[in-house]
Amino acid sequence: MASVNDVAAKPGRAERLERLVDTECANCEHFPDDLLQTADGMAHNERLASLGALIAGIAHELSNPTAYIRSNLKVLQNYGDRLKRYIAAVDRGASDRRLASLREQLAIDRVLSDLDSLVDGSLEGAECIQANVLSLGRYATPRVDDACQYDLCAAVKTALSWVTCASSRRVHVTCDMPAELKLCGHGVAVHQVLVNLLRNAIDAMEGAEAALVVSVDASAEREVAVSVRDTGPGIGEGDTERLFAPFVTSKPPGEGTGLGLAISRQLAEREGGRLEAANHPEGGAVFTLVLPRHACDGC
Numbered sequence: 112m113a114s115v116n117d118v119a120a121k122p123g124r125a126e127r128l129e130r131l132v133d134t135e136c137a138n139c140e141h142f143p144d145d146l147l148q149t150a151d152g153m154a155h156n157e158r159l160a161s162l163g164a165l166i167a168g169i170a171h172e173l174s175n176p177t178a179y180i181r182s183n184l185k186v187l188q189n190y191g192d193r194l195k196r197y198i199a200a201v202d203r204g205a206s207d208r209r210l211a212s213l214r215e216q217l218a219i220d221r222v223l224s225d226l227d228s229l230v231d232g233s234l235e236g237a238e239c240i241q242a243n244v245l246s247l248g249r250y251a252t253p254r255v256d257d258a259c260q261y262d263l264c265a266a267v268k269t270a271l272s273w274v275t276c277a278s279s280r281r282v283h284v285t286c287d288m289p290a291e292l293k294l295c296g297h298g299v300a301v302h303q304v305l306v307n308l309l310r311n312a313i314d315a316m317e318g319a320e321a322a323l324v325v326s327v328d329a330s331a332e333r334e335v336a337v338s339v340r341d342t343g344p345g346i347g348e349g350d351t352e353r354l355f356a357p358f359v360t361s362k363p364p365g366e367g368t369g370l371g372l373a374i375s376r377q378l379a380e381r382e383g384g385r386l387e388a389a390n391h392p393e394g395g396a397v398f399t400l401v402l403p404r405h406a407c408d409g410c
Contacts, residue, residue, distance in 0.1 A: 307372065312398070
């Protein structure tokens with residue numbers, strides 16, 4: 112399979128991809144197999160490129176619960192030693208007075224009251240690690256699963272956490288969204304779109320005061336909208352639609368394949384929604400992911 116650089120070095124092939132990949136003939140027997148393979152490979156490469164940039168964020172997300180679990184286990188180890196000493200005294204037939212003194216000395220009552228919270232906290236940390244690892248695996252190798260119910264706001268929070276932690280610069284983030292918003296669809300695909308939009312927004316603010324405004328508008332009856340606004344230079348005149356074309360990127364060579372927004376729009380349309388771009392009246396660009404609201408069967 113051709114690499115990203117190979118495709119970029121052959122304008123004719125890239126132009127054929129751009130012209131043919133979204134046509135009705137894309138799934139017919141006459142569509143060139145090598146172009147289909149290249150398109151799939153480029154999409155996968157884009158995910159892996161994003162994955163590399165997100166590893167730092169995931170490492171941060173994993174380090175916090177790991178440190179918390181380690182701390183809890185050390186406390187539990189200490190508490191276990193105290194309980195062993197107390198139980199050994201009981202087995203030796205120590206007097207009630209001696210047991211009472213030892214119970215106070217070892218703070219056995221506090222040990223017993225802390226056990227549940229220490230175990231619950233450790234389990235919560237372990238579940239957090241498991242959720243992050245599973246999300247990372249699904250992002251790297253997404254499967255075409257049946258649509259099911261997912262929490263859009265949780266997807267926004269996770270995507271924000273990944274991208275801001277992976278960024279080397281400080282970004283002021285303002286969020287306006289409900290605590291929870293259940294939708295039916297492919298949560299992993301939506302998460303990928305959100306990650307792409309947030310990464311692009313942060314990259315666009317190089318040299319500017321970095322501030323992100325992320326909002327979820329659930330006021331409409333049949334659809335919801337997630338908006339990502341940055342404080343970058345905005346979109347150039349006439350470039351709004353061009354941004355979504357395959358292989359178009361404003362990033363320096365080697366820092367982007369130009370497929371992130373093209374793939375994101377395709378994923379949004381597969382969800383029955385759309386992806387829009389515009390300049391904000393107060394400056395910067397605004398990308399809006401619009402998703403439909405409909406019931407999920409069997410979820």
